[in-house]
Ligand SMILES: *[C@@H]1O[C@H](CO)[C@@H](O)[C@H](O)[C@H]1NC(C)=O
């Protein structure tokens with residue numbers, strides 16, 4: 001039958017994806033339809049990371065090996081925190097979206113709320129995106145990578161969770177009015193996903209306010225874990241809040257190439273000569289200065305339409321300069 005063919009090729013595919021843990025391979029084999037959404041989600045996350053950081057010294061490259069699912073970013077820095085959170089958000093998002101579209105057999109719309117009345121004149125209806133399913137699968141799959149039970153894996157788990165929560169927190173409510181001639185006597189509302197860049201922006205704010213943590217061995221009275229993360233603040237024994245991003249180590253300055261610390265340096269990066277801000281040559285080139293490349297740009301211009309039927313254009317030229325870090 002069709003499903004056994006799918007299962008068979010999933011078996012082959014799942015054994016070929018590099019860097020999966022045994023648990024991830026098992027999920028991959030039994031949920032071949034979900035693995036497509038999971039893979040797309042991880043890519044969505046990394047693409048958004050590269051967009052957010054395109055003008056920063058660290059531009060979301062040197063993210064580990066080629067594997068989408070491998071361990072990434074060597075140093076436990078706030079950049080690593082962002083990578084984990086945005087990847088986890090990407091998987092949550094993509095799985096939730098695939099559920100709503102009917103692309104995953106075991107999920108669909110979130111019907112738990114359907115029909116429930118809120119404040120008299122509106123009720124839940126339509127297809128609410130099942131973000132809880134997306135969160136559950138993202139957790140099962142991505143958290144299965146963290147087997148070490150050390151400080152770094154706790155950091156990753158925490159940021160994975162913050163990423164999942166970011167999706168949930170940014171869900172939108174859309175409504176439709178029912179009533180005579182456009183009056184809104186009755187409304188039907190449902191939950192829907194925002195654009196993914198909105199989640200990227202949201203996590204960017206969390207990146208800027210990320211909390212430095214230290215791992216401690218021992219037992220907090222409130223938890224059973226043998227190892228826990230603890231925020232370095234004056235108030236003692238403060239566990240980081242679930243929605244915050246956390247990191248263990250300071251970031252390198254990302255000026256010089258040091259692959260062992262996840263920095264590919266900024267030599268050759270395009271910079272903006274007139275900006276004093278992020279992306280400006282001063283900041284991006286770390287004071288090393290920049291090279292100017294001049295070239296002539298040509299394009300079709302002043303196009304006129306003649307009856308009938310051709311278009312006549314001039315060729316325009318302009319000298320342009322681009323700047324690249326020394
Ligand atoms: C890439 O993977 C290899 C083996 O899987 C590992 O030894 C190496 O440290 C990884 N590189 C990075 C940058 O994570």
Ligand SMILES: *[C@@H]1O[C@H](CO)[C@@H](O)[C@H](O)[C@H]1NC(C)=O
Nearest residue numbers: 036037040098101102103104
């Ligand atoms: C998801 O479903 C749509 C139609 O419902 C289909 O066009 C698309 O190819 C599916 N995508 C995947 C990844 O299965």
Ligand SMILES: *[C@@H]1O[C@H](CO)[C@@H](O)[C@H](O)[C@H]1NC(C)=O
Nearest residue numbers: 050054059061264265266269
């Ligand atoms: C990031 O910077 C490197 C140079 O350090 C460049 O090769 C790469 O294309 C950049 N990546 C993106 C996504 O802009």
Ligand SMILES: *[C@@H]1O[C@H](CO)[C@@H](O)[C@H](O)[C@H]1NC(C)=O
Nearest residue numbers: 272273274275276277279280
């Ligand atoms: C360079 O920075 C200036 C000032 O921030 C901005 O107006 C301009 O659009 C930027 N140029 C490019 C090519 O990004």
